[in-house]
Every structure is written in structure tokens, then in C-alpha cells.
Amino acid sequence: MSVTAQSVWHNCLEFIKDNIQPQAYKTWFEPIKAVKLADNALSIQVPSKFFYEWLEEHYVKILKVSLTKELGETAKLVYIIKMENTYGNKQPFTERIPSSNRSAVKSQEVDVPFGNKNPELRNPFVIPGIRNLQIESQLNPNYSFENFLEGDSNRLARSAGLAVASKPGGTSFNPLLIFGGVGLGKTHLAHAIGVDIKDKYPEKTVLYISAEKFTQQYIDAVKKNNRNDFIHFYQIIDVLIIDDVQFLSGKTGTQDVFFHIFNHLHQNGKQVILTSDKAPVDMQDIEQRLLSRFKWGLSAELQNPDFETRVSILKNKLYRDGVEMPDDIIEYVAKNIKSNVRELEGAIISLIAQSSFNKKEITIDLAKQIVEKFVKNTKREVSIDYIQKTVSDYFQMDISTLQSKTRKRHIVQARQLAMFFAKKLTKASLASIGSQIGQRDHATVLHACKTVDNLSSTDKQFKKYVDDITKKLSI
Incomplete structure (x- = not known):
């Protein structure tokens, strides 16, 4: 049986698959194609320069071990970068290559010995937490559906979130846009959806990021001439959660790149989850084509919680913290702080702290003092x-x-x-x-x-x- 590029690479993949996590294998090795085998050098095709850089940065040892097993100590690996145009043009993206080599070539061969430490080979946009051979989701496990209490003010958004978590990309809620005022739980709910998806579908790549961070990454990518690599990275995400999307207001370049990423994810059945302090109809300086896409799925509003929900939130908070408090005091706090969940929980934390630090019993009088000070010192929104x-x-x-x-x-x-x-x-x-x-x-x-x-x-x-x-x- 003759040895071919495909058979060598197949054996390498079998070895690699046994030694790294399934999600990392799916993300970084499934897209690679074996192209040719000549002079003990295996040529593999990767979809972008970023892919090549990432492999060299994170997988050079395992690549060396697997290829040496197949071809011996003199084995070499050649990367062929062939990047598709991310704007829908079916012509392959042509990397710049020296004019002496330029002809009808539509790819770039990069012959790099194993472990070459080129100081310029770095992730073009640093996402904190991308480590351990896989993309970290940036999710906070403390934000769950269990501690996001349901009430009339959030029932639609919470139910839609549960539906999306059960079948990401497979419901009509794509994108799911959660909007509402400060401190009502938008970020909590977005994290809860992501956490639930990771629990149910551990193989899926989930990424939570703020719109502000996304914008900064894009600016850095443009500066380093890595715009296409930036786009390609975001196109491999299965569930993309962008917090405070209204931050894209007025940033035409970032809106443009997000438009193309959004289209790719949506067309490929990936889930997009957005949060905003405004409904799409109220957003200023966001391109119309982007706003129209925000409306494709479901826009669900979080409103100020009603009295019953505020009481439930406080009781749940106290239960989680292992603190007991009389019902009349809980109801007093709930009755007097109506603006949002964050202020509500802040007041109860202040009350517990005052009680424990000053060794005072929690009474209505103490609650009145705390609530009065809390409300006075907090920039309050008129209801x-x-x-x-x-x-x-x-x-x-x-x-x-x-x-x-x-x-x-x-x-x-x-x-x-x-x-x-x-x-x-x-x-x-x-x-x-x-x-x-x-x-x-x-x-x-x-x-x-x-x-x-x-x-x-x-x-x-x-x-x-x-x-x-x-x-x-x-x-």
C-alpha cells in the first residue's frame, strides 16, 4: 500500500485526536486538508494565516510527535494558506507572495521547521482566556437560570432564553436580543443561556464578549493588517454572545465587520445572543441593515420587577447566602426600592453588613435607616x-x-x-x-x-x- 499525503495525515489525526480535547480537535484540526507529500515533507492546507500561527504557537509539539512517528526524524511540515474571501466572493483569497514566485498561484506556501519561534507570529487580537488548547467561553458560572427568578417583568425573555439554550441556532429566536434598563439582569440572563448551552452541548464553541471589547479587538486587528483573520476567528464560534451591543453606535467599521460575521453565523445555523439598553427601534447611529438583522429573531424586554418578584429575589438572595430575615423587613425593602435588581440586592447586602459589623439586630428601624441612606446615595431613576x-x-x-x-x-x-x-x-x-x-x-x-x-x-x-x-x- 503506497503512502500518500492523505494516509499520513489521517494517521497523524488519529494520534492527535487521542491526545487533545474534542472541542480543540474540532476547531483546529478538522478544517485542515492534506495536500501533498514530497521529499519527506507533508503539505497541509489551512484556512488562514491565523490558523498557521495558532498551530505553531500551541500544537507544534504534538504535530512533531505525530509526524515523526509517520515519516521519521527528518519529517517536515509545510503550511499552505488558502483563505476564502469572507465577503461572499467565491474566488479564493490570495495572500501576497514575492513577485518572483507570483503566477497563477492562489495560495501561499509557508515552509516552517517545527518549533520555529518567529516573534511576529502572535494571535492578532488577544482575547483573555484563550488558553489550554481551546477557546474559553468567558462565561460566569454564577449566573444561572436557577438564580434568575421569573416574574411578569422578565417571563418572555427568560422563556426565550431557555428555548435557545435547549436548541441553539435551531429556534426562531435567532438572534435573541435582550434589552432593558440598568441592573435588570440582561448580562445575567445572557451568561445563563451560555452556561446552560455549555452544560448541554460541551462540544459547542461558546464565546461571551462585550461590544466594547469586540470593538477594541477589531481596531487592533486593523492596525496589524489582520482584519480577515479577525473575521475568520469569529466565524468559527457556535454561540456568540455580545453584551451592550448599543456600544457599536457610530462605529461604522466595527458595524460593517459585525454585519459580515453575523450573516455568516446566521446562515450556518449558529446562535447569536445580544444585549442592549435599548430596543432596536430606539438605537441611534446603528446602520439600518444591521438593525433589520437584530429584528430577524426576537427582541425581549426586561422591565422593572413588580413587588412580588422583588420579594422573591430578596428571599432567594438571602437563602443563597444562608441568612434569615423576617418577612416584614424583606417586604419593607422590596416596597421601597423599585428601580432595579442590582440596587435591591445592594440594599439587602448593606443591611446584612450593618447588622453583622455593628452587632445590631435586624429590625424595621435599621432597615429604614439603610434604605434611606441607600436611596439617598444612589443616583435614582424616577419610575x-x-x-x-x-x-x-x-x-x-x-x-x-x-x-x-x-x-x-x-x-x-x-x-x-x-x-x-x-x-x-x-x-x-x-x-x-x-x-x-x-x-x-x-x-x-x-x-x-x-x-x-x-x-x-x-x-x-x-x-x-x-x-x-x-x-x-x-x-
Whole structure:
């Protein structure tokens, strides 16, 4: 039986497969093709310069052992870099090669002895945690579905997250965009989905990264002329989680590269999960073609938790920390801190700390002191409920009247003012404001804000309404 490049490489792969982790084998060895065998040198084709650099950096020893077993001590390995154009052009990407060798060649041969330490061969964009022969997911195992408590404010997002975790890339929730204000659990839920996927599908490559870090990596890749390697790296991810995607606002180069990565992943059945502090309709300076893709799957909002959910969150937190606290104190904290989960948990931690450090019993009086200080020292966001109550009281009407469908002029104006102040004083999306003030859509809220702006500059009485309510809402 004659020895061929394919048979030699097949035997090398069998040895390598037995000695590295399955995920690492799938990522770094399955894409390689054996091309030719001549003068005891095996030529293998790799999809990018980055691949070649990575193999030399991390797998040179195992490659040397496996090839020496097959071809003896004089064995050599030749890399042929053949990179597909990532923009959909089916012509192979041609690396620059010396003009003396240039003809119809559409690849570059790089003949490197085993273990050559070229100081320039480095990962073109350093992702902390890529080590141990595989891509680390960057996920926080403490963020799980178990400690992400369900309530009316997050039921849709949590259920969608569970569906995605059960069948990544196989549901209509692709991409899954989780949006909402600060401290409501967007990052927690994104990590929980990733952690669950890794648990169910350990062979899948999952990567969590912030949009800010992604942007910085892209800038570094451009500086080092490694843009294509950057794209190729992200195209091998099975589940890509990008946190705070609104950070891409105004960054046209990063948006462009993410557009192509997104398309490749989506077309190949990979899962994309995004978080944002705004709904797609409210995002500024994001290209329309990218926004349209954000809307392909599901946009699920996290809202401020209701009272019952806040109580459950506190009880769960105390249970996990092994701390007991009377129900009336838990309910007091839940009743008085409504803005977000982060502040809620912060207040209960402060209460436990004060109690243990000062050896004081946890009482309602102590809770009142802590909550008062906590709320005073925290930059607090006015709630939409509070805005509606303030506007309703000012115009001497019930909140139900404010939210009603009536077209009476003074009620319509009160409703528009409530929407205007909600947009101005909270981080809630237009859609969220509309749904909380009488089940209106985002277009109605936008129209209300424009109307208030116009009337404030043309109608003295209306301007007085705005000034009076502004004073009442200043906290």
C-alpha cells in the first residue's frame, strides 16, 4: 500500500485526536486538508494565516510527535494558506507572495521547521482566556437560570432564553436580543443561556464578549493588517454572545465587520445572543441593515420587577447566602426600592453588613435607616409609575383616566406629558413607556414627545404645566 499525503495525515489525526480535547480537535484540526507529500515533507492546507500561527504557537509539539512517528526524524511540515474571501466572493483569497514566485498561484506556501519561534507570529487580537488548547467561553458560572427568578417583568425573555439554550441556532429566536434598563439582569440572563448551552452541548464553541471589547479587538486587528483573520476567528464560534451591543453606535467599521460575521453565523445555523439598553427601534447611529438583522429573531424586554418578584429575589438572595430575615423587613425593602435588581440586592447586602459589623439586630428601624441612606446615595431613576401619579395628581385625575382611550383634550395632554417625562427621566424604551402608559405603541410616545416640545415653545400655559411638573419630579 503506497503512502500518500492523505494516509499520513489521517494517521497523524488519529494520534492527535487521542491526545487533545474534542472541542480543540474540532476547531483546529478538522478544517485542515492534506495536500501533498514530497521529499519527506507533508503539505497541509489551512484556512488562514491565523490558523498557521495558532498551530505553531500551541500544537507544534504534538504535530512533531505525530509526524515523526509517520515519516521519521527528518519529517517536515509545510503550511499552505488558502483563505476564502469572507465577503461572499467565491474566488479564493490570495495572500501576497514575492513577485518572483507570483503566477497563477492562489495560495501561499509557508515552509516552517517545527518549533520555529518567529516573534511576529502572535494571535492578532488577544482575547483573555484563550488558553489550554481551546477557546474559553468567558462565561460566569454564577449566573444561572436557577438564580434568575421569573416574574411578569422578565417571563418572555427568560422563556426565550431557555428555548435557545435547549436548541441553539435551531429556534426562531435567532438572534435573541435582550434589552432593558440598568441592573435588570440582561448580562445575567445572557451568561445563563451560555452556561446552560455549555452544560448541554460541551462540544459547542461558546464565546461571551462585550461590544466594547469586540470593538477594541477589531481596531487592533486593523492596525496589524489582520482584519480577515479577525473575521475568520469569529466565524468559527457556535454561540456568540455580545453584551451592550448599543456600544457599536457610530462605529461604522466595527458595524460593517459585525454585519459580515453575523450573516455568516446566521446562515450556518449558529446562535447569536445580544444585549442592549435599548430596543432596536430606539438605537441611534446603528446602520439600518444591521438593525433589520437584530429584528430577524426576537427582541425581549426586561422591565422593572413588580413587588412580588422583588420579594422573591430578596428571599432567594438571602437563602443563597444562608441568612434569615423576617418577612416584614424583606417586604419593607422590596416596597421601597423599585428601580432595579442590582440596587435591591445592594440594599439587602448593606443591611446584612450593618447588622453583622455593628452587632445590631435586624429590625424595621435599621432597615429604614439603610434604605434611606441607600436611596439617598444612589443616583435614582424616577419610575414611570411615579411620573404617572405626579402628572395625574397635578391635573386632579385618576391614573386610570390618564391611561384611558379618551380623546378629551386635557386628558390627552396629561398623557402626552407623562410620556414626555418618562422619555426624559428614565432609560425605558419608547415601546416600554407606551405599554405602561395606556398600552400605546412607540410611535404614539414619539408623537407625544414632539407635541410637548412644540407646545412648550408656543403655548405659555402649556409651558407652565411643563415647568410645574418638572419641579414636582425633581428628586
